[in-house]
Amino acid sequence: MTPWTPGPDATTSGRLPHAFTTPGSSSFVDFLAGYAPQLLPGHRPLPTSEVAAPHGTTIVALAFEGGIVMAGDRRATMGPMIASREIEKVFPADEYSAVGIAGAAGLAVELVRLFQLELEHYEKIEGSLLSLDGKANRLATMIRGNLGLAMQGLAVVPLFGGFDLDRGVGRIFSYDVTGGRYEEHDHHSVGSGSVFARGSLKKLWRPGLDADGAVRVAVEALVDAADDDSATGGPDTVRRIWPVVATVTAAGYLRAGDEQLGEIVERVEQERREAHRGRGGAAR
Structure with a gap:
């Protein structure tokens, strides 16, 4: 990360600079763009050639x-x-939303x-949560501010979703590298294995799934992608x-435990072994 340097109104008296005490936007990104723009990912010098960097996948x-x-x-x-x-690619954006990353891992x-800080800053300044649509628009x-780096091969393409407290439903949003925002219905996938994961989701997803059933579908889609x-790592x-x-529900963000995931993976693998043996028996 770029080292921090004092802004133009920094003082040596130990007091906060005027920028920190002047009323302004509830957006932390807007504040940083005015006070220390060099700290924003999209304001860094562009590489002169394609950079080899770890990439997250599905x-x-x-x-x-x-x-x-x-x-x-x-x-x-x-x-x-x-x-x-x-590597971990799924994070809580705030209490009622989650964001998953695909693309250049470090930038993502x-x-x-920065997005987590943006939502926390808004909540502290405004005294209320940003709506889910507002969060999706901020992201x-x-x-969009990272477009220059994306054109040099350092693209970041997140997947965002959460529980809409106003509507009482879960919603999912996808993006492109230009900052285009698209609401997805039922299910979606991004990353190098997304084509295979989407095919799996189309077959496995159904209306009326409960949380446990949805977790099983998500794990199986990643297994198919891998x-x-x-x-994509299985x-x-x-x-x-x-x-x-x-x-992510009305109760907030909750990460599934390793014990639950281990049991799901074991069941999925067992079912596939049995199906494979069945096909082999039929061939004989």
Whole structure:
């Protein structure tokens, strides 16, 4: 991250600079753009050539009765190499929303942290939560500010979702590198394995799913993506590395435990082994 340097109105008296005590926008990003713009990801000098950096891969999200589930695999790649087997790509944006990252991993994690701070800052200044549509729009603006880096190969494409307190339902939003915001219905996936995950979601998702059923569908979609996409890491039963899976409901953000995920993975693998043996028996 770029080292912090004092703004133009910084003082040496120990008092806060005027920018910190002057009323203004409830947006922390707007404040930072005026006081220390060099700290924003999109204001950094552009690389002169394509940069080799770890990339996050597949994120899935789906709606169920009472909220959403968001899940991401744990693999990061750098070209043909596995850069990490344990990266986390799904984060709480605030108490009632979650964001998953695909693309340049370092920039994506930094963008998520800035987004979390943006929502927290708004809540402290305004004394209330930003609406879910407002959160989705703020994230779109932040992605748009990263367009220059995206054109150099350092693209960040998040998936955002949460529980809409006004409507009482879970909602999902996708984005493109220009900051375009699109509301998705029922389910969606982004990243290198998204084509395979979407095919799985279309077959497995159904209206009326409960939270446990939706978690199972999300895990199985990631397993299907990992089966066909080398950049997506499937559940690692040897190292006990499971996907990051979280539900967001009226009760807030809740991450699924390793014990629950291990049981789901075991059931999915057992069912597939039995199906495989059945096909083999029929062939004989």
